[in-house]
Amino acid sequence: MQKKISEHIIEACIRLSGFLVIAFVFLIFLFLLKDSLSLFGVYSLGQFLFGTNWLPVSEPPKFGMVPLLLGSIYVTVGAIVICVPIGVASAMFIAEVAPTSIKHILKALIEILAAIPSVVLGFIGIVWLGPFLRTALNLKTGMCGLTGSVLLAFMAMPTIISLSEDALVSVPKTFKEAAFGLGATRWQALWRIILPSASSGIIAGVMLGIGRVIGETMVVLMVTGNAPVIPVSILQPLRTLTATIAGEMGEAVSGSEHYFALFAVGMILFIITFLINFAAEVFLRKARK
């Protein structure tokens, strides 16, 4: 059977599209790597990775990423501490406790949360949450790590809740029925049987949530106070890896050390999120089995 030329063309396009998806990942990696490596021609890798000062415009400039990495870690840990227990508990409520009608409303609300642009949450942080936390906790400034953590916890909620809920719902019904048959209450079945069985899927959701929190830019840029110093507490102004790129790229002269240092920060972010997402994927595969 003879294929038409047009069919050959369209099939070539289809293969090309598949190929392009791979190419984009390589291009992102390559372009980040190229510009990051330019930094290490003039600045030592050790000082970048372990330096404790980020002073891009001092003389000589210092590009130690430790303060930024710690800033990211502080904010992320804060967000996870807030959103994992609340998120998993909500998922349990939605999956096992709520009646069907309420379930639909709750799921719709969580979809709405996922749709709110991060810049709007950042704005809420500036006009309301920051000042509120400042008065409530008697802080010097509301623009601090905690404000970022709270907002990021909300941004990660939809990911964590929907994946945990999927995991809980996909636990075979027979598990629950067996538990009921042995006289367990609904709570005992949920806590001792369903939750442990769904753990892989829940961990995957938490991992993806962490990935989302580390990579989020606008919220932390707007509300964490932009202080590139080694943070002592989450109640202080600090600055994350992402906010540094977003905040300084506009001023960095193209081709300068500063410019390359920002790409090196981007490279670090790329590697961190790659590892986290890879781990999440491994847990997801385990959950599907």
Added chain:
Amino acid sequence: MNGAKMREKVAFIILGFATLLVVLPIILTIFYIVRNGIGSVTWEFITQPPRNGMKEGGILPAIIGTIVLIIGTMFFSLPLGILSAVYLVEYAKDNTFTRLIKLSVVNLSGVPSIVYGLFGFTLFVGFLRFGTSILAGSLTLAIMSLPVIITATKEALESVPYSFREISLSLGATKWQTVRYCVLPYAVPGILTGTVLSLSRAAGETAPILFTVAAFYLPRLPHSVFDQVMALPYHLYVISIHVPNMPTELKFATGFVLIVLVFLMNLVSIILRAHFRKKKLW
């Protein structure tokens, strides 16, 4: 009531309380923006350019800019996303190349938006010399939207029953004819839903457009794809951080318009989904 029943009751109340902690702030946030914003959203606000250092006038250029970027993003990401999903579902064999594509999709969905911004800046703005332009911004947002479109299309294609393909092939149709006439039409609803959703995300993103397209203040409308534009999310960022003495009502009003735009797109996607689900034939 025995102890186990009591514990169940307490536990369920705690779970319900946790859910309330998630849901209540969502409602309050929306309410807060709407209540403070809606009063300043006048006809003038959405049809006039900003005046007097953005402290007066409207946000028309930012609205137009965001719409242009949505169209540009769709132009690049829709064909590419659909074709790669078709490849994965209909053509791919189980080999290293296929696994690499799947891994790439997972990886792309995890790349932080600011890293897309950096990448778009070096590749499109610098290396390919598009400059800070609609073209560079749309391409950056398009690559960012790809994973969602691919995943949605893939699911839509997979949900078309296998027998459709077998019947078409057994009647002598070629592979592509089968895909084009017997699979894709039935996957359209799923594809549309995913696309609209991913475009609504792209519309609300700020980080990828920071260095690739967004203009701080540009009252005129764009003439070509090599122009810069203002964009709603970036505009909200600028007026909340970088413009001193900005009237608060205008910030809320801008946030309100952005939220309405994003929610409208989500609504379209939900309606599409419901509409096609009713018409599903199998």
